[in-house]
Amino acid sequence: MNIEYLQYLNRIYKRILDEVDVGVHAVDETGKTIIYNKKMMQMESMELQDVMDKNLLDVFMFKDDQSSTLVKALQEGKETRNVKQTYFNNKRREITTINDTIPIFEDEKICGAVEIARDVTKLERLIKGNMTRSGTTRYTFDSITGTSPAMKEVIESAKRAARTSSYVLIVGETGTGKELFAQSIHNASSRFSGPFISQNCAALPDNLIESLLFGTKKGAFTGAVDQPGLFEQANGGTLLLDEINSLNLNLQAKLLRVLQEKTIRRIGDTKDTPVDVRVIANMNEDPIDAITENRMRKDLYYRLGVVTVFIPPLRERKEDIPLLVKDFIEKYNERFQMNVKGLSEEVHQSFMEYDWNGNVRELEHIIEAAMNIMMDDEEIIMYPHLPFQYRSKMHNKERVAPASSVDTFIKDRADLDIPLKQQMELFEKTYIEHVWRKNNYNISKTATVLGLSRQSLQYRMKKLNIKSK
CATH class of the missing domain: 3.30.450.20 (PAS domain)
Structure with missing residues (x-):
């Protein structure tokens, strides 16, 4: 053969x-x-x-x-x-x-x-x-968007943390993606097939959070039943404690004992139960400030902060904004059945100038809000699409007509005793006609100058009864 x-x-x-x-x-x-x-x-x-x-x-x-x-x-x-x-x-x-x-x-x-x-x-x-528990993880390191040097460094640090079983403290402002990092560490670790349970420590009063964390023994108090706490439920996996600095100092001491001894004692019980849980803790302030102001025990910080991951705020990694915008547009295109392609140059520039106090979460909410008010056939997010609260914060650019233009408009009109809404419509019509003439009645060029999409400009012209040439 x-x-x-x-x-x-x-x-x-x-x-x-x-x-x-x-x-x-x-x-x-x-x-x-x-x-x-x-x-x-x-x-x-x-x-x-x-x-x-x-x-x-x-x-x-x-x-x-x-x-x-x-x-x-x-x-x-x-x-x-x-x-x-x-x-x-x-x-x-x-x-x-x-x-x-x-x-x-x-x-x-x-x-x-x-x-x-x-x-x-x-x-x-x-x-x-x-039957799938609410704590099931969705995110891995592939879910994290960012190629800036600051993000590359923090991602590498988190990946190294995933290779060990040490406790991890994640520090970052609200909206930076702390839980995304926590889930990614869990999914990249040897515990990835075990449970992942997340609990916001600020969401419940102290007496409830203690029984929730450590469990209860029947008869410990009126109505108490044998109930495993989150540490027992997370056995073999990861427990994420969000806003750890919101726990009172007494609870922090009990948590420290659990971390050191690797055992828990249910409320009302007399025996200790061993647990095999990796704890990841989040906080949205500098831990040194929390210790100085007596909101966090120093010994708990040293025990939790064996590995500390500091997530940079969005204002310190603005080069990642275009990638984040692309991801969010794709996400909401799929959800809303739209075909948005990107941002206008004006919107892009304003995003790069903005401080982003709400970080990545704020950016996502602005993209979602803008796409909610866009027309079905519009493909570019323009400045007027952005939420009012965002536009009101943008003080870097003057976005109103020059005073001279307003003065000229007023001088040329005799009917100044009409309601403000009608006066604004008259001014809008006059201004659009002026820019339209200046651009030789070219719709596309006029739309670009006005910061509108072609479809949005045509809609306004029809509404204001501006006749096409």
């Missing part, structure tokens, strides 16, 4: 494997992938080069109570049928399949194994439905 014919057969086999509606994954006796078809790539959201010629245990991750059915076939030489398996690809995405796994023998020696898999990931999610 010549080489050309073998190559021909190889192409035929590959085409057949890529056309079948099941995943096919084969490994040699060392566990290295030798066959990986198109359907398997789709099921696992992987590229061929990510898997081929690599040991599958270097690519995929399995839960503690499960092992790879392919590896098991290699080790035990037994075939299995209709076995459900849940595992994670190299991006930490959970995959669930139903597998038939068969060891391959040559001269009674195992030389490999092949797995034929059917994807039931979506079905598993539907079955879980409402």
Whole structure:
């Protein structure tokens, strides 16, 4: 059999494997992938080069109570049928399949194994439905937008923190994305398959937050039942304590004991329960200020701040604004079924001049608000689309007609005893007609000068009864 014919057969086999509606994954006796078809790539959201010629245990991750059915076939030489398996690809995405796994023998020696898999990931999610806990994480480091030097540095610091089990303190102003970083650290850590529970410490009074964190013993107080706290619920995973500096100092002392001893005692109980929880804490002020002003215990800060991640405010990384705007426009295009392409130059310039006291969250809200009032066929966010509260803060540019223009308008008109609304409409009509004439009745140029979209200008001209040439 010549080489050309073998190559021909190889192409035929590959085409057949890529056309079948099941995943096919084969490994040699060392566990290295030798066959990986198109359907398997789709099921696992992987590229061929990510898997081929690599040991599958270097690519995929399995839960503690499960092992790879392919590896098991290699080790035990037994075939299995209709076995459900849940595992994670190299991006930490959970995959669930139903597998038939068969060891391959040559001269009674195992030389490999092949797995034929059917994807039931979506079905598993539907079955879980409402059982998915509210603390499920959505964000990874890929979700964080920013290429500025400040953001690159903080992302690298957070990634290094994810490799250890140390406690983490995340410091940043409101709206900078502290929970996004916390979830990313959890998902990049060895605890990614465990629970992630988030609790805002400022949201509840002290007596409730204590029982919520540590749990209760039946009979501890009227109506008390045996109830595990968040530390027990997060066992094996991560507990995020948001606004940690809002806890009273007595509760901070109890929290410090839990962090040091790695045990909790439910309210009303007499015995300690060991817990294996990584705590990530957030705060929106400088920890040194919180300690100085007696809002945070110094010893708790030193215990929590083994790794401290400082997220820079948006005003210190304005070069990231265009990327953030792009992400938010894409998000709301999908949500609102729109086709917005970007910002006008005027809006872009105002964004780069603004202080962004509300940080990334404020930027997102402004984009969402602007797209809510845009017309369906408008593709560019113009300055008049921006929320009034934003425009009122922008004092860097004078956005009213020059006084001389107003004076001239008033001198030329005799009917000054009409209501303000009508007077404003008259001025708007006069001004649009003036700019329109100055630009030789070109709609596009006039719209650009006025800071409007073409569609918005045409709408105003129709409303003000300005006749087109």
